Amino acid sequence: MKRILIDYKKLDHKVAAKLIDSYPDGYGDDDIITIKKPNGEVIEAVEVKTADTIYMVKISKSLSNFIANFEETIEKELDKELVASEFEEDSFEGMDSDSEEMEDDDQY
16 A cells, blocks of 8 residues: 655545545544654654555644635535536527627628
């Protein structure tokens, strides 16, 4: 199984959703894994497991905010997509299939 140390900002949507599912109420001290890099730098991370990979997601204040606001952010994105798709549908209402395109040499 692969182990990947990654910043939450670089997670794909599926792994980010798995992170949220794993820590719905946030993470605690027992969830934190400490990693010491060869240069002596210490990194704290939380673990997210998928079928073939263990992601070690670096901890930061913004990760806590990300977990807390994830569902709200997804709802906003879905609302924007819904509004955009409704706009596209409304834009073409009233146009019949017999409409002709303007030719380049038409005067305005």
